[in-house]
Amino acid sequence: MTKLTFITHNGTHFQINAADGSTVMENAVRNAVPGIEAECGGSCTCATCHIYLDEAWVAELGEPGETEADMLDFAYDVQPNSRLSCQIKVRAELDGLVVRVPERQG
Amino acid sequence: MKNGVVIIGAGHAGVQAAASLRELGYDQPVILLSDEPELPYHKPPLSKMFIKDAEGKAQPLRGEAFYAGSAIDFRPGVRIERIDVCRRSLEVAGGGVTNFDNLILATGSRPRTLALPGADLSGVLSLRSLADARLIRDLSAQSEDVVILGGGFIGLEIAATLRAGGRTVSVLEAADRLLGRAVGPMVAAHVRRRLEATGARILLGTTVASFEGKNGHVSAIITSSGERLPARMVVVGIGALPNVELAQAAGLTVGNGIHVDHQMRSSAQEILAIGDVASYHHWFTGSRVRLESVQNATDQARLAARTIMGQGDAFSAVPWFWSDIDDMKLQMVGLTAGGDSHVLLGSLPDNKFSIYHFAGQRLLGIESVNRPSDHILGRKMLAARFSPTPRMVIEGSNTSLNTAIADHLKQGRAGAVL
Numbered sequence: 023m024t025k026l027t028f029i030t031h032n033g034t035h036f037q038i039n040a041a042d043g044s045t046v047m048e049n050a051v052r053n054a055v056p057g058i059e060a061e062c063g064g065s066c067t068c069a070t071c072h073i074y075l076d077e078a079w080v081a082e083l084g085e086p087g088e089t090e091a092d093m094l095d096f097a098y099d100v101q102p103n104s105r106l107s108c109q110i111k112v113r114a115e116l117d118g119l120v121v122r123v124p125e126r127q128g
Numbered sequence: 129m130k131n132g133v134v135i136i137g138a139g140h141a142g143v144q145a146a147a148s149l150r151e152l153g154y155d156q157p158v159i160l161l162s163d164e165p166e167l168p169y170h171k172p173p174l175s176k177m178f179i180k181d182a183e184g185k186a187q188p189l190r191g192e193a194f195y196a197g198s199a200i201d202f203r204p205g206v207r208i209e210r211i212d213v214c215r216r217s218l219e220v221a222g223g224g225v226t227n228f229d230n231l232i233l234a235t236g237s238r239p240r241t242l243a244l245p246g247a248d249l250s251g252v253l254s255l256r257s258l259a260d261a262r263l264i265r266d267l268s269a270q271s272e273d274v275v276i277l278g279g280g281f282i283g284l285e286i287a288a289t290l291r292a293g294g295r296t297v298s299v300l301e302a303a304d305r306l307l308g309r310a311v312g313p314m315v316a317a318h319v320r321r322r323l324e325a326t327g328a329r330i331l332l333g334t335t336v337a338s339f340e341g342k343n344g345h346v347s348a349i350i351t352s353s354g355e356r357l358p359a360r361m362v363v364v365g366i367g368a369l370p371n372v373e374l375a376q377a378a379g380l381t382v383g384n385g386i387h388v389d390h391q392m393r394s395s396a397q398e399i400l401a402i403g404d405v406a407s408y409h410h411w412f413t414g415s416r417v418r419l420e421s422v423q424n425a426t427d428q429a430r431l432a433a434r435t436i437m438g439q440g441d442a443f444s445a446v447p448w449f450w451s452d453i454d455d456m457k458l459q460m461v462g463l464t465a466g467g468d469s470h471v472l473l474g475s476l477p478d479n480k481f482s483i484y485h486f487a488g489q490r491l492l493g494i495e496s497v498n499r500p501s502d503h504i505l506g507r508k509m510l511a512a513r514f515s516p517t518p519r520m521v522i523e524g525s526n527t528s529l530n531t532a533i534a535d536h537l538k539q540g541r542a543g544a545v546l
């Protein structure tokens with residue numbers, strides 16, 4: 023189990039034990055973290071699972087993939103640390119990952 | 129007002145309607161009824177990832193905590209048998225009555241079945257629900273030979289997934305091309321070539337003439353051209369029919385779907401219908417349509433919630449859809465039927481291209497294969513009610529089109545206005 027923290031727009035913290043191999047998006051949905059809609063269910067085609075990576079994790083996670091970068095173009099208030107959470111797979115090295123949920127999706 | 133809103137069907141549409149009502153501050157009861165036993169789940173992965181992975185789980189639309197946390201009274205395993213419009217009440221199968229102030233029908237659609245002897249053999253399956261997907265997954269694990277009847281999205285997604293898993297796969301399609309209802313001939317031909325290159329057999333202009341079975345289980349099919357194809361599993365993917373029976377029996381106006389107005393109201397004011405089951409005049413085409421897509425379901429759900437809250441604007445969402453077939457990410461935006469000119473960007477051999485469809489100078493929509501940036505641009509253009517001309521697409525770039533959208537939004541005039 024890998025620990026993830028979601029911080030919603032109003033500052034609520036959700037601490038979640040995530041199974042390795044699951045996506046960050048799936049963990050947000052299963053735990054009813056508000057603000058993650060994930061309308062396409064992880065197919066990288068809706069851009070409603072947008073999150074901001076905590077700066078400390080940007081290097082570890084690297085750049086978004088090509089499709090992800092294109093889809094991010096449709097998200098609201100995109101920043102350099104923006105990612106689509108359905109494209110991030112949980113693994114042991116991500117223990118302690120912190121992500122922020124934007125004010126709204128799309 | 130105290131009975132609140134009752135929603136029949138907890139698929140993409142029903143769940144979003146419940147969520148949107150709460151987001152808008154609706155403070156009366158919200159009851160969400162489903163005849164399925166599970167927590168509501170995403171359907172698209174069922175024909176893609178789910179059947180590939182013996183351990184794979186359904187993906188919930190929302191976590192369990194969401195329903196209680198949003199005061200949504202979710203009741204699984206409840207089938208509604210009858211609507212009494214005058215009394216504003218529902219009869220539950222097995223007994224019981226539920227009253228409503230507003231009712232939302234989100235009953236979805238079901239697979240069309242084959243009326244042929246042998247179609248009821250075990251091993252002849254179709255895919256709509258999680259229960260169906262489990263059957264297909266389990267049987268495909270023991271089946272060397274699989275036949276798919278119907279070359280639509282669901283059939284082709286299953287074909288690609290099972291082929292990648294090493295099965296011998298044949299697809300029968302009655303028409304002379306694949307994906308007839310959904311995409312243009314160019315994308316359809318491309319999909320066919322790529323699938324054939326994986327070793328899947330695609331038989332166009334071919335239907336099933338009969339089934340052969342052993343001990344009640346399918347063993348082969350005979351095609352309309354007389355060929356015998358061994359099959360331990362046959363998946364029937366020949367389209368879907370809207371679940372209109374409840375509405376019809378209640379006397380609502382029904383055609384191919386429950387007829388609703390631009391605010392999702394049926395012919396009875398307090399009853400709305402959304403998603404796969406709803407038929408409506410689309411703002412984009414001006415004609416009556418019934419669409420089967422996640423976007424259509426969720427955007428109509430949001431509008432239905434606004435209508436109930438008395439904020440009902442007219443339906444104006446941009447239609448879009450996707451499909452993942454083998455190494456092709458297909459993304460469609462707009463409604464492209466009836467185009468008379470087409471602009472191709474990118475390259476078919478590279479498996480990365482988009483087709484812009486126009487009627488005269490007006491953009492109808494874009495079909496993209498592995499070119500998400502064009503899809504996103506299309507969604508922005510149609511949302512802004514901006515149409516580039518074919519020339520602007522041929523001579524410009526995504527950057528110049530983005531600038532044109534921005535100008536259009538600023539001045540209300542650049543290129544043709546939709």
Ligand SMILES: Cc1cc2nc3c(=O)[nH]c(=O)nc-3n(C[C@H](O)[C@H](O)[C@H](O)COP(=O)(O)OP(=O)(O)OC[C@H]3O[C@@H](n4cnc5c(N)ncnc54)[C@H](O)[C@@H]3O)c2cc1C
Pocket residue numbers: 136137138139140141142161162163164171172173174175206207208209234235236237255256257282371374402403404405419420421422423425448449450451452
């Ligand atoms: C295998 C598959 C793959 C798909 N892939 C894609 C895709 O890639 N992209 C895309 O955009 N769309 C896709 N779709 C289409 C999309 O899933 C549908 O458009 C969407 O599910 C429609 O939502 P809905 O809520 O209207 O209906 P549904 O999701 O079908 O939900 C309706 C629910 O109502 C229940 N119900 C019906 N009658 C009653 C009753 N009398 N009492 C109680 N409950 C009742 C049904 O059992 C069902 O649970 C796919 C569909 C399938 C089946």
Ligand code: FES
Pocket residue numbers: 047059060061062063064065066067068069070071093106107108109
């Ligand atoms: S869930 Fe749709 S893009 Fe991530």
